[in-house]
Amino acid sequence: MPKKLKKTGLIFFPAFDWAISANHPEREERLLYTQDQVMEEGLLDFPNILEYKPGIATYEDINRCHICVPNPQNLTTNSHLISAGGAITAAQKVLTGEVDNAFALVRPPGHHSMLVAHGARGFCNINIEAVMIEYIRHKFGIRRIAVVDTDCHHGDGTQDIYWNDPDVLCISMHQDGRTLYPGTGFIDDFGGPNALGATINIPLPPRTSDEGFLFALDNAILPILDDFKPEIIINSAGQDNHYSDPITNMNFSAQGYALLNEKLAPHIAVLEGGYSIEKALPYVNVGIILAMAGLDYSQVREPDYDADRIRQSPEVTRLIENEVKNVMSLWNKRKNLKKQITGSATYIRREKNIYYDTDDITERQIETVRVCDDCGGLVMIESSADTGKKIYAVILPNTCCPECRKNGETFFGRINGSQYNHIYFQDRQKDVFIVK
C-alpha cells in the first residue's frame, strides 16, 4: 500500500573518533555498521531524506535544563556538545518547516542524565533530549511537548528533569526495573504534586516481543497522547529492546521498531541506547528512517530473524495486558489525585539517593516543591555527592506564577552560602541562570 511520503531530516553523527573507553559498549564502532547499511541501501539518495550536519550545543543550552556540578564545562566533552547539538539541529529543521520530521542518529546518549548532574550515569553526561526541549521552548515558544522513551532502560533522567513540569509528558516504556538498570520506572512513579500524570511509566516483562510493545503503544501510549494533545512528539529512540541486544532481555525486532515509529509518528526521534551494533542497529535504523519518511520498510529484516523463536509467551501477554490496564486506570484518575497526595501541605519534600554507575559517584538529594495550582511550582534542591560537592539550586518552572517566582527569588537571595560549594538559580521562564 503506498504511504504518504514525508520529508525526513537525518542528523547522522557516529563520532567515529570517540569512546567512553576502548572496549566500552559506547565506542567508535557503535554506528559503523548502521552507516554501512544506510549508505548501501542508498537512503540518502531519496529526495525526501535530507542529511544535515549537527550543530554544537552551547553551555547556555545545557544550563537551561541541568544543574551541572560544578559547571557544564567540567561535565562535557566536544562529543556531548555535538550529540546535543545534533538533537537541536533536528528540532530546528522540523520547527522551521524545512522537514516534516527528523531523526538525530547521534551518540553519546543522554536519557539517564538527571536535573542535577555530578557526573555520568548509564553512559550519559547530559540529557540531549532535555537540552533540545528547552531550546525548543525558548526559541520556538512551544509549550506542550511529549517524550516517548522507547529505550529498554527506564528514561529516569528525562523523568527527573520534567518530574514537576505539567507541560512535558514523559512516557517511558521499558524492561521491568526489577530486572534491569536503573531499577526504577514503576507505574506509581506518576509525576510531582503539580504534574501528576505528566510522567507515565510502562514497565514490560522480559522477553516482550513485537506484539507486546505494539499492544502497549495502541492501548496506553496513543490514547494518552490523544488526551494530552502535545504540540510535538519526541521519541527517545533506544534500540536495546532488540532480541539480539547483549545487555537487555527483550524480543523486539526491526519490523516492530519501524511499525512503532509509523504509528507513533514522532516529529523528532533521538537515538538513545542500543548495543547490538552489528545484528540489530543497521536494520533497526534503516527501518525507522524508512518508516519516518513514509517509505516501504516491509522488506527490512535482520539476517537471523525468526518470528517464532522470539514470540512472547501467553504469560507475558497477560502481564502486559494487566500492566496497561493499571496504567490507564491511573491516567484516568490523574485529575483527582492531587488533593489526596498533597493534603494541606504547602511544600512537598522527597529524598533521593542517586548512583552514577559510569563515574562511580553517590549523590543524596532533598527536593522541595511548592504545591501550586497555577504552575509547575517552585523547586528547590539540596544535593551532596561523595565527591565532596554540596550544592543548592532554586528552579523556577517554565510557566512560573508570580507567587512561586516571588518565593524563589526570596529564597535565592536569603540562602546562606557558607555550607554550599555553589548555589544555582535556574529560571526556565525568563531563561536566566545564575551561580553564586
Place this chain on the structure above:
Amino acid sequence: MILGIDVGGTHTDAVLVKNFQLLKKVKVLTNQANIMTSLLEATNLLVSDDNINHLKRIVLSTTISTNAIVQNKTNRVAMVLLSGPGLSPTTLNLDEDTYFAKGYVNHRGIPVDGLSKRQMAHISHEISEKQINQIGIVGKFSSRNPQQELDTAEMLQADSRNISLGHTLSGQLGFPRRIATTYLNAAIHDIYQGFVQDVQKFVAKIGANIPVYILKADGGTILLDQSLTCPVQTIHSGPAAGIMGVLATASIKEDAVALDIGGTTTDISVFADGVPLLEPSGVTINGRKTLIRGLYTKSIGVGGDSVVKIEKGDIIIGPQREGPAAALDGPFPTPTDAMIVEGIVDFGNPSKARDAIAGIAGLLNTDVQAAAHAIVEKMAAMIADNVREILTEINNKPVYTIHELLEGKIIQPKILCVAGGPAAVAPVIARNLGYPYSIPEHSEVANALGVALSRTTAEITILADTEKEELIISEEGCIQSIPRKFSLADTVEIAKNKLREKAILMGARPEDIIMEVTESQSFNMIRDFYTTGKNIRVKVQIKPGLISASTER
C-alpha cells in the same frame, strides 16, 4: 609533444603541447554523425609528417558515452540482482529485464544467503530466450565481498555474452547506485567498443604508434584499450575536460571557483587548494545516480544567450535559450545584447542589440543604458548567488568524526576563474562575490589543453577484517588472507602497492603517481566484551591534476 583533442557537442578543439607550451591550436565543427572525420580534420591541421615523430601521446575527451545514454542509443541489458532483504525493490528504479536471484552478503562481507545454481540456470535460459547479450550482475554489499558476483558471472558466462560486474566499477557503498552504474556500463558497451575501434583506425591512419588515452569523468586519463571494460567511467568526459582546462590555463594553487559561461548554461566548479572537487557519491546522468567518480560541477540555466524577459516588473533571465543573441539575429533580447549595449563586448550588430534591450527598457520604464546595466547586474547576481549556495552546501557536507567537525576544511575561494564567450561579465560577478577574477589565456581551447595535460587517476578501496582474517579490494575483485595482527599501516601499504600497479596498467607514468590516503580508519571490534579483531577501512587515490613537468614532454 602531446596531442589533446576535446570532442564537444558543437566544436572539436585540438591542441599540440610541448613542455606545457601551446604550440598550435585549432577548432573545427563536430560532425556528430561521424566523429572520426572531425578527429581527422582537426589532427590534419596540427600534425604533419614533419612533427608526427615527436608525438608522445594522444589524449581525447569524448561525448560518445554521454550521448549514447542521453539519446537512448544503448544495448538492452539483463540485470541480475542479489539483493537480499532491505529496501523494497519497488523503490528502486529498475529496468524491465531485471532478475532477482537468491544470495546476498552483509555489511562485513559475510555471505548470509547462498546462490542457487538451479535458479541461475533458469535466469540464464530466459536471458537467452530474450536474446540479450549484455548482462549486469550486482550484489548487495558486493564491494564488501565480490565472490557471489564472480560466481554468478561464472554461471552465466557464454561466448555471446558480455558481463559487467558491480564491484569492479566502484568500491563505494550504494546498492541502487551500483545497479545504475553497472546497467549503464553494460548499456553503452557496444557503442563504446565501436568508438574505440574507430579511434584505433584513426591513429593507424595518421601513422602514429603511440599510446592513446581517454579522459574519464574524474578528470583523469586511462589508456584507450584499458577503458573497454569500464566505458561508463568515460561519461561526463566533456565537463571534466572543462574543469581540467581551468587547471591547465590558470595556475590555481588555492581555493577557487571556476565558471564556464556558455550560451545556455553556466557550469560552476570548485577547487580546494588547487585540486578540483569530486562529486561526493558519484555523478548523476540522465536522472540516474551512479557511483562513477566524477568532478563536481553544477550547471545552472543562465548563459549569454538566455532569454531575457520582464515578469511583474522583475528581470527574468533563462533558463531557456531560443536562439542566438538579438545582435546575431536571434529572436529575443539576451544578456549578450545587454553586454554589447554596455560596451563590454564587441559582437554582432550593435543596433540590433540596442533595439532588443530597448524593448526591455520600455517595460522597466527606464532608458536602454540603465536596462542593459540592470540585466548584466542581474545575470551576475544570479551566478554569484548560485556560487554562494554551492559553497554553503559543500562546507556543510556532513562529516562523521569530531575532529572533522571541529577542524574540518572550509573552502574559502581566493579567486574566480571565468571562461566562455560571455566571460566579460566576470568583473561584475567578482565584485558581487568579493574576490578577484581572472580570465585565463587560451580559454577558447582550454578544454583541449586540459585533456592534453591531465594525469592518470585511480582509486583503491580496501576492507581488512582481522576477525575474518580477510582483506578485500573491491575494484580488483581481490580477496586474500591476512594474519590476525594485520594493522592499519599494513593495509595502507597494500593499498598503495595495488594502486601503483593499477595506475601503471591504466597508463600512468611513474612520476605522475602521486598518492593520497583519503580514508584510513581502524575500529576495534568487540563482541561480548572481548576484542575479536579490527575492522580496517582504507581508500587511496591518485587525485586529479596535471602531469608532472619533470620530464621532457
